[in-house]
Amino acid sequence: MRIKKSKGDRIGDFFIYTICILFMIVCIYPFYYVIIYSISDPAQALKGIFLLPRGFSMETYRQLLRTNDIGSAYMVSIARTFFGTLLTIACSSFFAYLVTNQKMYFRKVIYRFVIITMYINAGLIPWYMVMKAYHLQNNFLLYILPGAVNAYYIVLIKTYMESLPKELEESAKIDGAGMFRIYGQIIFPLCKPIIATIGVFSVVGQWNQWTDNYFLVTSAKLQTLQMVLYNYLNQANRFTNMSGNSADAAAIAATITPTSIKMCITVLVVLPIMCVYPFLQRYFVKGIMMGAVKG
Numbered sequence: 001m002r003i004k005k006s007k008g009d010r011i012g013d014f015f016i017y018t019i020c021i022l023f024m025i026v027c028i029y030p031f032y033y034v035i036i037y038s039i040s041d042p043a044q045a046l047k048g049i050f051l052l053p054r055g056f057s058m059e060t061y062r063q064l065l066r067t068n069d070i071g072s073a074y075m076v077s078i079a080r081t082f083f084g085t086l087l088t089i090a091c092s093s094f095f096a097y098l099v100t101n102q103k104m105y106f107r108k109v110i111y112r113f114v115i116i117t118m119y120i121n122a123g124l125i126p127w128y129m130v131m132k133a134y135h136l137q138n139n140f141l142l143y144i145l146p147g148a149v150n151a152y153y154i155v156l157i158k159t160y161m162e163s164l165p166k167e168l169e170e171s172a173k174i175d176g177a178g179m180f181r182i183y184g185q186i187i188f189p190l191c192k193p194i195i196a197t198i199g200v201f202s203v204v205g206q207w208n209q210w211t212d213n214y215f216l217v218t219s220a221k222l223q224t225l226q227m228v229l230y231n232y233l234n235q236a237n238r239f240t241n242m243s244g245n246s247a248d249a250a251a252i253a254a255t256i257t258p259t260s261i262k263m264c265i266t267v268l269v270v271l272p273i274m275c276v277y278p279f280l281q282r283y284f285v286k287g288i289m290m291g292a293v294k295g
Helices: 007-038 059-066 068-099 107-116 124-133 151-162 166-174 179-190 192-208 211-216 225-234 246-255 258-291
Strands: none
Touching: 007 258, 059 068, 059 258, 068 107, 068 151, 068 179, 068 192, 068 225, 107 151, 124 211, 151 192, 166 179, 179 192, 192 258, 211 225, 225 258
C-alpha cells in the first residue's frame, strides 16, 4: 500500500536525493576526468577539458605499452596478485580455523598474540633487516610470503566460522573425517562470502603494493607495474626521450605531454581492479557484516 507523503516529506526527499547525487558526482568525476583526458589529443587537452574529450588519441597508451618494461611488469604484478591472494586466503583461513578449534593448546594466547600485531609495528628498519635475513631481496617470494598470514583477515574469518553450526563439524568427525577434510570440504566452502571479502582486500592490497619493490628489489625482471609506472610518473618529462631514434623522440615529444602520460598511467593501474571488483562486490557487504557480528 502506497503511503502518501506530505509536502514537507517530498521537499526533504528532494534535498536528500540532490545531496546524494551531488556527492556521487564529486566521487566519480575525478576518475572520469582522468579517463577522458587520457584518450584526448594531448595538445588539445592542454587547453582544458570539462565533460567531453578534446579530439581522440591513443598515442600515449601506444608509447607506454611499447616500452619493454611495461609488459614484463604487468606480468609480475598479475602473478604477484594471483599467487599472493591465493596464499593469503589459504593460510589465513586455515589459521583462523585452527584458533576456532576448542582442543587446540594455547589457542587463546596465540589468537591474542596475533591481535597484538595489529597494534604494534616494529617499523621499517626491522622489517628490512628481517626480509634480508630471509634472503628475500631480489626474490619473487618477497611479494607473497610476508602477507601469507594477516591478522585482520584472521579476525574476520574466525568470527565468521564461529557463526557456523558446530553440528556440521561434529557429524563429520563421527563419519571419520579428519581436520584437513573437515576444513577443505565443509568449513571452507561455507565461508565463501567472507573468503570473497578477504579476496577483494588482498587483490587490491597486492596490486597497489610497491614499497617492498622499492626497498628490496633492484632486478629489472622483478619490477612490478606500480613501481615502473611510479618511476614514469615522477619522470614524465624524461619519457618522451626514451626512444632510441632521435627522430622518433622528436615525434613522440610532439604528440604526448607529461600530463597525458600521468593520466594514462593512472588508468593503467586502476583499470584491472575495476574489472575484478564488480564480480566480488555482491559478497563484500555480506561478508563484512556477517564477520562483524561477534567480536
